[in-house]
């Protein structure tokens with residue numbers, strides 16, 4: 547059995563241990579461009595000892611932003627700005643991935659600390675798209691149902707963003723298929739009622755996610771790992787569930803996805819996830835057992851004993867830490883055995 551402080555190989559990338567930083571939106575970009583905040587924020591978590599820093603949900607098209615302050619990667623200037631983030635993270639000794647995303651019907655909202663629900667067009671909001679015309683909830687924008695041209699444009703945009711990410715210096719890219727954003731909206735029978743080839747049974751609902759995987763896999767170098775994030779269940783009757791998620795994980799693996807971070811929920815309001823310490827770990831364990839794919843566990847993992855047990859028991863191959871690293875970026879460094887600590891030379895006297 548592997549251990550938390552053992553290397554993990556993902557295609558051509560080997561990370562020295564298995565504590566990852568989970569992707570977390572900063573809602574702090576202008577025009578989709580990374581700026582000083584992003585450089586400092588990600589470099590600090592890299593200095594703090596995370597083996598792999600995963601940059602927040604980054605929109606592949608402008609209408610796919612959650613808020614107007616999301617990062618984007620639909621043009622070359624955005625790639626250039628992200629290159630600075632990659633340099634800073636590499637200099638601090640970590641590897642870096644980027645989560646590529648499209649928010650679908652959950653796009654065009656305010657950033658969380660400025661209120662919830664749709665951002666009105668009078669305040670810079672934009673028209674949103676989705677698998678159908680049902681909004682996420684009544685306070686969100688009503689989407690326009692995507693036609694085949696819209697679908698192709700999104701698939702192409704994932705490929706283009708992957709190509710830019712590789713050029714900007716990222717070590718891996720992650721496809722965001724979780725939390726009720728566009729790909730998950732297509733996956734779930736609760737949000738996808740399409741009568742065409744992109745709806746219906748499992749094969750139809752999975753089509754867009756698989757096309758996005760194919761677009762990314764052929765856009766990035768063959769040595770570069772392709773990661774994905776999936777919600778394993780909607781936590782709602784009649785919704786996307788572990789069974790279908792396992793099937794998708796198998797299909798992802800067959801198409802060249804190397805790692806899936808297993809999260810849950812986000813598709814619709816009214817879900818009741820059993821929130822508590824490590825509450826999604828058993829979902830990751832099930833996907834790993836069913837599909838054989840390398841997985842990450844995430845969600846309320848806050849102690850070193852918990853993290854070690856998750857990997858040692860084989861429930862998952864890595865742990866992703868979110869809020870813990872917002873509160874305490876240096877948490878991993880304090881846990882790491884001396885041989886894995888890569889405290890910067892400037893700080894070495896603090897780590898005898």
Ligand SMILES: Cc1cc2nc3c(=O)[nH]c(=O)nc-3n(C[C@H](O)[C@H](O)[C@H](O)COP(=O)(O)O)c2cc1C
Pocket residue numbers: 568569570571572602603645722724725775809844845846847866867868869870
């Ligand atoms: C401020 C914030 C922003 C987040 N943004 C993203 C995101 O961009 N992409 C994503 O997949 N999950 C996002 N999440 C979810 C986290 O990645 C993580 O799955 C969740 O916080 C549970 O892990 P934790 O208990 O360790 O925080 C976000 C969470 C927080 C707190």
